Amino acid sequence: MNEKLIVSTSPHIQTSYGTSKLMGNVLIALIPAVAAATWIFGIRALILILVSACSAMLFEHLWCMLLKKPTTIFDLSAAITGVLLALTLPVGVPLYVPIVGTFFAIIVAKCLFGGLGNNFINPALAGRAFLLASYSLPMTTWVKPFYYKVDAVTTATPLKILKAGGALDVGYWDLFLGNIGGSMGEVCALALIIGFLYLWARKIIQPHITISYVATVALLGWFFGYNGIMTGDALTSILTGGVLLGGIFMLTDYTTSPTTRLGNVIAGILAGCLTIFIRVKGGYPEGVCYSILLVNILAPQIDKLVVPRKYGA
């Protein structure tokens, strides 16, 4: 034995689950949603998602080059941001929209604050919020599902119809499977739930924040209906808009959510309250994006307030 021995303090073994493996699992969990988006809105959806993912990784790589640091794109977090941002867009947006969006998400919301782990808001949602403010018309022009086979026909999202005081002409099954207008990734609840169960089963995420958020939206959605107290519908509340996409893939973002179980439950409830408040009283028909961004900002404060009881305390 001639080699020098390595001496370090314990522990001497580490999990194989590094950052890139965790993020890779999130990408796997997004496959059903991407597939559903492609099926419902056509190949254009897939192109937008790929453009978004690639531009996100490119921007992060260029940033690392600019700072003369080793590239961080292989942790795959930029790819997730790209895919998630694309999933929040309508299928009809021009191709440059996701590119502008990922620039804001990656460079402004993430890299300028120090990169992965140091961003204070979810980059994908920050990008979406930026796009909504910058390109409000294409960002709110929705096409009917499956119309790519003929000609794109614009439609309204269920939330917009409800907010205007109208009645939905679709059933729960349509809402569940995604046969409605909306963002590419938000309409198919089934695909999102499959992704959620995968992440939960693989212990990539803890389910607390998602469950408390969705439950709060369901409860308050039923209680604060559009036509007065207790006129709402719990299932419609959670199956429309971005509740599941946001609750499963955005709120669970490691960096911008609290770290304790109780902290996550609290954050989920807060986000749920804000979502319904914006939906019912706000200017927009949907409040998922802004509610999550607001709760992101609170996450470090929640961690300071909710300290678990130590063993033996």
Place this chain on the structure above:
Amino acid sequence: MARTFRGGFHPEERKHLTEHKEIAVLPVPSVLTIPMAQHIGAPCTPLVKVGDEVKIGQKIGEPNGFMSVPVHSSVSGKVIAVEPRPHTGLGTVLSVVIENDFLDAVSDTVQPKNIDSLSQKELIDAVKEAGIVGMGGATFPTFIKLSPPEGKKADAVILNGAECEPFLTADHRVMLEHPDDVIDGLKIMMKILSVDRGYIAIEDNKKDAYALLKEKCKGEAQIQVVLVKTKYPQGSEKQLIDSVLRREVKSGQLPIDAGVVVQNVASAAEISTALRTGMPLVKRVVTVSGSGVENPGNFLVRIGTPLSFLAEHVGIKDGIRKVLAGGPMMGAAQYTMDAPVIKGTSGLLLFTEKEYKHYEPSDCLRCGRCVKHCPMRLMPFMIMQQAELNNLDGAVKYGLKDCMECGTCSYICPSRRRLVQTFKIAKASLPKK
């Protein structure tokens, strides 16, 4: 259902390398190095000088102070040096180096005790004189646990057969091959402490040992064999007490404050041997494993056997990167193979690239995995943040003082951050009480 505590994690065990290998008696080397410090507490004063003849079981180190126990010769032969030598955990330590005469002559002081006629005080003294310490690795003197301070009373004894460290199977084999000694040791401790509730806690990856001990304890109304969940750090005293008795040891206190004495199964077997035969603690079972070993196994090794002798016996492969005394989670990395096996050496692990991987740490993701898995329910990433800012008050607020350095956070961290390593440094810079 196996009982358990909250937190912890299940590492890749890799116990299959040695768990079915019977304990083999290792040949005795021609020169043994017996350190005077094999327990936490002050080192012993050597009772022999160069040129002296010693026999097996002869006391060669006199304890100094309360936390100290004597050291005995594990071989017969001649003392050839009394000088500082490498130690698995303490750098270099004053050691007695003995040249083996291969006669295996036993000292006259090795005389069986009549347990039934001894008082509790005499039994405690006998345990102390036998040099018995916690053989799981902590090397806490056993007699201290058996003599609770004034006003404190134990109502339960838990034998720790969890052996939650990956790779290690020494305790497992002791339970399988010497179950009667283990049970006898438990009974002696229960007698010393006047306790009528004894537990033997075994992780559910050792169902064979569980079944065997349960069978052996059939007629014992006061002893319960308990299955605990396979999870690191199940073998940590505080966590095991939580799992078995649903009790918590208050912060800064000892298990005895919660009325519990926890003792390692191998130490229990050693208590039985020491009292029934008079032979003090001079050998122990060591698991030799890892991908750098040709023939992994469990060996009965004389205390003082150099690690290099042990390693040569099992055969070393090329490309050894790390040598560990103890388990991979809390064991100590060695810079030399000259250090000897001591009372707390539960394993010798030789790691190649297969187990040892170097990762660069990156920024904290705030993923909360360390919080979820911390068995003391602390917030390791917050302690780390505060420690890096040199804010020790903040680090203490999030649990620095309660950290038991089990390494769970560092193992689980996807950003490969050196959490527990940083805590050790921060703890060392805390003002002394």
